Amino acid sequence: MGEREFWVGTYTGDAGEGAGVYRMRRRADGVLEEPRLAVEAASPSYLARHPGGNVLYAVRELADGAVSAYDVSGARPREIGRVPAGASPCHLSVAPGGGHLVVCDYGSGTVRAVPLAADGGFAGSPAVARGHGSGPVADRQEGPHAHAAAHAPDGTVLTADLGADLVRSFRIEDGALRLTGETPLPAGCGPRHLAVHPGGHVHVVTELAATVVVLRPRDGYADLEVVAESPATAEPAAGTALCAAIRFGEDGRFLYTSTRGADVVTAHRVLDGGAALEPVADVPSGGHWPRDLHVDGAWMHVANERGGTIATFRIGADGVPEPAGAPVRAPSPVCVVPA
Template identity: 45%
Template sequence: MGAEAVRAVRAVRAFIGSFTSAGGQGVLVADVDEATGALTVTGATDAVADPSYLALAGTVLYAVSETEDGAAAAFDVSGAVPRPLGAPVAVRGAGPTHLTVTSGHVLTANYGSGSVTALPVAADGSLGATTDVARHQGSGPVADRQSGPHAHQILAAPGGPWVTAVDLGTDSVRIYRLDAAAGTLRPHGETALGAGTGPRHLAFHPAGTHAYVLNELVPTVTVCRWDATEGTLEPLGETRVVPDGATAPSYPSAIVAAPDGRHLYAAVRGDDSIAVLALDASGENPTLVTTVPSGGHWPRDLTLAPTARHLYAANERSGDITWFALSPETGIPHPTGSIPAPAASCVLLG
């Protein structure tokens, strides 16, 4: 069996996004040893500038190009090196920081312009021209970060046609209904969160009943009840992701929920830690169990292996991906290895 065929049958690979403007290699592909969690880089492409966030759909990988003239791009990743599927497509928004694939569309969150964008996916996985741009309005009390809207994440919600857009600049989460036939994002509602919290990313409970909104401007996670029938978020309370009395600057960045619903993991830049929070049976009362070093400087992203036995952190400023074995009893991560990845911004497995 040839090398290409071997790669085609491997169960899991890792995909790493990085800032080419800061010395990154663009999009990297790595083989994954599922027993140990170890990564071995097999190829890379710098065909797209600053591919800071990635999403995978089968053998097609999608990336935002986090530039002033924001774009999204598609890659065929069935081989060792990602192959562009056409030219990058303008999202008609500045500084896209996140994207998701749902209902035949790629949706992007555009931080710089405070907007979200819909682009159709063609049969071969390539992207068509933007069909809709929804522009946010509003601001927050932190003058240097919240003078206007800053959409930071867009995510398809479980249990319905809803899409959530987390806006750091307006201290809110917007709910949209995606009209897949028309390629439009129809505003449905907006949930206000704590003033000055600066929500950045959210993760849903595996049961689809709650959402956990990680705040960047204060080191907390806001627990919300999610109603998939009505498409509404109800804030219930906040929990710190750094210990009381912590003095290091703390800028939380990414959050993931364990598939068994027992733990949340949050990356915290500055403090350079990973917070481990235990969830009770209701999912409404996270408790900070401990924090562990992220294995590098400025952890920008986290992801879990499909087996949920390993956790991966993308440490942007130290330029590496660190992986951790998760204790099956406590859920606490223990570092087991790392690879260099200059200006790493995102890591995902699939």
């Protein structure tokens, strides 16, 4: 595999040591070069890229609760738009056709679908769906906390609500986000991020219970049922264990999760066409407090927020990541997105 460029989202100000969005290069041998500041921004912790490649979106999570769009076709990113997105937006995803940007707001529990123009710029007012509900963990589930979205093959937008222990299903129709279903998860589990397996099952990593819950669509993605629940780590995690990210490998045979506190990335073997999991191995994340991870073919990059590093791994034939050189220093990194 040849060289590749990546964007890095960070925390800034009182929340971290970053200064904005960074850019870094992976050499052909897998070694990462130190990231360089591309554009100053306030806590652009989570990023997403338009399929056209020339627009990058960034939350302003701990600043003014907005999302910025940047033209990245030139030498330096140039902000071309900004839309309000709630109290503390924490996750972005672009619909596969590029027509909408879906924003999950942890602070208010809302989900927004922002219409996009063909060139990736903002193209109108967002459709807003408000969350509801709470859970038994008093200090984390006092109300709804929309944490992430994923897109099902039929166009359904699936969201994880950490505060309400729900996976919600939406359709974007006639400029609105229409709720089509809600799937309860085990009480107090705190669903955080989710991913759709090529076979159709939905896998949800839970922050508070440190598990992966597997859902099967019964009548499309508006009607889901829990079919399995598996530990998020191969070995019991000692002390704090707060799961963060979930990603499938390139061919869907393996799933990867990151767990903060335990500071590991875990490889899971996918069984029964996506209906079940088997944790295979825990691998030290290459730093402290791993947040998002990016799987890029045979490579994996892990952002260790509090340790201030991005670690690179080579995924072996057995699906287990192996460190590929020393982690590179990066200021409060949260996510890594291909440029």
